[in-house]
Amino acid sequence: MGGHNRAKFKDDFCAVAAQPSCGCSINADYVAVCRPNWPDHAFVRKIKGNPNPPPKSFEAHHILCAASVGVMIVDAGGKGVGKLVGDTEWCINTRKNMIAMPLWGHTVKWYCNIPAVTLGAANRKAPPFKNLPQHDWDHTGNGGYQEEVDADLRDVVKDLKKAGHDTSTFDLAGELDALSSKFKSALKARGKRSGGTHAGWQAGRAAPNSQWYAPFSMAASVTAKGYPKLNFTQETMNKLKWLAKQLK
Numbered sequence: 001m002g003g004h005n006r007a008k009f010k011d012d013f014c015a016v017a018a019q020p021s022c023g024c025s026i027n028a029d030y031v032a033v034c035r036p037n038w039p040d041h042a043f044v045r046k047i048k049g050n051p052n053p054p055p056k057s058f059e060a061h062h063i064l065c066a067a068s069v070g071v072m073i074v075d076a077g078g079k080g081v082g083k084l085v086g087d088t089e090w091c092i093n094t095r096k097n098m099i100a101m102p103l104w105g106h107t108v109k110w111y112c113n114i115p116a117v118t119l120g121a122a123n124r125k126a127p128p129f130k131n132l133p134q135h136d137w138d139h140t141g142n143g144g145y146q147e148e149v150d151a152d153l154r155d156v157v158k159d160l161k162k163a164g165h166d167t168s169t170f171d172l173a174g175e176l177d178a179l180s181s182k183f184k185s186a187l188k189a190r191g192k193r194s195g196g197t198h199a200g201w202q203a204g205r206a207a208p209n210s211q212w213y214a215p216f217s218m219a220a221s222v223t224a225k226g227y228p229k230l231n232f233t234q235e236t237m238n239k240l241k242w243l244a245k246q247l248k
C-alpha cells in the first residue's frame, strides 16, 4: 500500500483502509479480523524518521488492494455507475478480503538470527507462518501480484459500467467477494510451490542458485532473490564463546 487513496467511500460502499475503524456500516477492523497466532515472532523494522519503531508481528494484507478498489470502483464514471456502487453494501476490511502475511524479515529472523535459547536445536523447524508468501516480495511492480488483481478488477468495472447503462442486475458485492476468494486461494497455493517455504529455504541452503524462492513470492511470475547469509546475533556469538570456554 502506498498510503494514497486510503480514504475512499461512496454511501454504503467502503474502500477506506483505516484502522481500527473505517466508519462504514460494516465497520470492520482489518487487523483484528486476520490476526494470526505468531505474535511472538515480531521483528523491528528500520523506519526512517522513527527512532523507536514498534515491532512488526505480521502484515495485514488487503487481498483486493484499497487503492485499486478506490480508483477503479469508487471513482468509476458512467451512467448509473455511482448509484450502483453507492447502493452496494461492501467493506474492504472484512475477513473475506484480509490475510495475515509474514515479511521477509520474519523468515530471516526465524532461520538466521537464532536466539540463544534455541542453540540446542540442530535444525530449525518450519515457522508458524510457513507456506505463506512474504508481503514484501512481488506485491507491486511489473508482473507483480497487484497487476494480476487490477486486471481482474478491470473486468468487474466493465460489467459494472454495462449494468449501469442498461440497468441490468449486477451483484457487485458478490463479484468482489469472488475475486477476494480467488486471490486468497492463489496466495495460499503459491506459498506451497516447490514443496512450500520450509522446503524452499532448505533448497536455497543446499543450492543458492536454485529456484528456492518460488514459494516466498506473492506473484504468479516470480522475481529471483539472492539467498541470505546466515548470521548470528551478538548475543548468540557471546553465548557460543562462553560455552566454548566452559568445555575447555
Ligand SMILES: [Zn+2]
Residues within 6 Å of the ligand: 001, 060, 061, 062, 135, 139
Ligand atoms: Zn498488501
Ligand SMILES: [Zn+2]
Residues within 6 Å of the ligand: 014, 015, 016, 022, 023, 024, 025, 026, 027, 028, 090, 091, 092, 093
Ligand atoms: Zn468499511
